[in-house]
Amino acid sequence: MQKETIAVHGGYNKKEGYGSMSVPIAQTTAYAFRDAEHAANLFALKELGPIYTRLNNPTTDVLEQRLAQLEGGAGALCVSSGQSAIFYAIINVAEAGDNIIISDKLYGGAVTLLTHTIKRLGITAKIFKSEDASDLEDLIDEKTKAIFFESLSNPQIAIADVESIVDIAKRNGILTICDNTVATAALFNPISWGVDVVVHSTSKYINGQGTTIGGVIIERDGLADFFKANAERYYHFTEPDASYHGLVYTDIPLPNFTLRARLALLRDIGAVQSPHNSWLLLQTVETLALRVEKHSDNTLEIAKFLESHPKIKSVNYPGLESNKYYAKAQKYFKDGKASGLISFEAESFEDAKAVIDSAKLFSVVVNIGDSKSLIVHPASTTHSQMNEEELAGAGINSTTVRLSIGLENPIDLIEDLEQALN
Structure with a gap:
């Protein structure tokens, strides 16, 4: 099926149950088992079905299947937020003494999670140049467990060299994890380019209305073979799990990565997505392709306006032919569209602040992917935890302004920016 149909x-x-056209909300904590044997079979994975909503839920299960299909994946696990998705994806493979390699262009919350919080668990992060992956291979050692990057970064609006990253990772037997939140499955499928695991903050474009917090982890088909081929590095999957009756994940004919994340991480840490949030996301994912196309078209018009404005030093948007990532947008993204994020450099911090304060249609909000247009100053908000050196390395300045372009008429948005810049 095509993505719009999926x-x-x-x-x-819809022919099951009562034939409800809308996926029902299974708003429940637990489930009644037929008998003692049925309960035991579910816990032993001899039968599949709902056990407890911290582990699985019928409404969330539909969403997981739907998102996995949209990304071309074999399985998915929905969690409580995008940050939870990143955290689970990393600690699913890494432990104290290990390291991960992360992109130099990431969302600020991901940077602090992966360079500071996870460090307290004994997992260290090395930083590579995602633009060309020129230094990636030299950073890999026997303790490297994952390479993490964003397909389309926030707020630099940079496109990673996915093909080179994947080639290097495969050559060295390292798992790749791609955050596809900004590009979305409507424009780009990392798995089709060889990426192993995809994560999203479903709070952003998948929700599209700023009403729901959520995250998802999606894995490609065939990861069991990958873990077996690299068993020394990923022994968690090939050796018995003492916390689950000695279960060997690669012996189970189910998607291994998300199965372990569900049984060993969601079970114990519990960052579960509520059934109601899953239901809300099921409503909004139906229009994802339509919305992302409109976001992209609107943003390109805004980018052209800003590029021609005398008070703007530079504009970061891969849909512009002048942008250094334009060729990559044409290569990787559907129809060369580049989603709804754009950033620009004002002439000074004072000018950046003045634009933000003067905008009327643009709300000062740190979310992205909303139907309403948003504006923010990354250095003092989303990336404020980073020091000056880290900000410079990430390509963020005190003059950087980020816009998340919504679904309004672009004529009105341009008029608002024009008055804000004058």
Whole structure:
């Protein structure tokens, strides 16, 4: 099926149950088992079905199937936020003494999580140049467990050299994890380019209305073979798990990465997504392709306006032919569209602040992917935890302004920016 059809029908059989056209909300904590044997079989994975909503839920299950299909993946696990998705994806493979390699262009919250918080667990991060991956291979050692990057970064609006990253990772037997939040499955599927695991903050474009917090982890088909081929590095998957009756994940004919994240991490740490949030996301994912196309078209018009404005030093948007990532946008993204994020450099910090304070249609908000247009100063908000050196390395300045372009008429948005800049 094509993506637009998957987004409406994927993972749900409306002929089951009462034939409800809308996926029902299974708003429940637990589930009644048929008998003692049925309960034991579910816990032993001899049968599959809902056990407890911290582990699985019928409404969330439909969403997981739908998002996995949209990304071309084999399985998915929905969690409580995008940050939870990143955290689970990393600690699913790494432990104290290990290291991960992360992109130099990441969302500020991901940077602090992966360079500071996870460091307290004994997992260290090395930083590579995602633009060309020129230094990536030299950073890999026997303790490297994952390479993490964003397909389209926030707020630099940079496109990673996915092909080179994947080639290097495969050559060295290292798992790749791509955050596809900004590009979305509507424009780009990392798995089709060889990426192993995809994460999203579903709070952003998948929700599209700023009403729901959520995250998802999606894995490609065939990861069991990858873990077996690299068993020394990823022994968690090939050796018995003492916390689950000696279960060997690669012996189970289910998607291994998300299965372990569900049984060993969601079970114990519990950053579960609520059934109601899953239901809300099922409503909004239906229009994802339509919305992302409109976001992209609007943003390109805004980018052209800003590029021609005398008070703007530079504009970061891969949809512009003048942008250094334009060729990559044409290579990787559907129809060369580049989603709804854009950033620009004002002439000074004072000018950047003045634009933000003067905008009327643009709300000063740190979210992205909303139907309403948003504006923010990354250095003092989303990336404020980073020091000056880290900000410079990430390509963020005190003059950087980030816009998340919504679904309004672009004529009105341009008029608002024009008055804010004058």
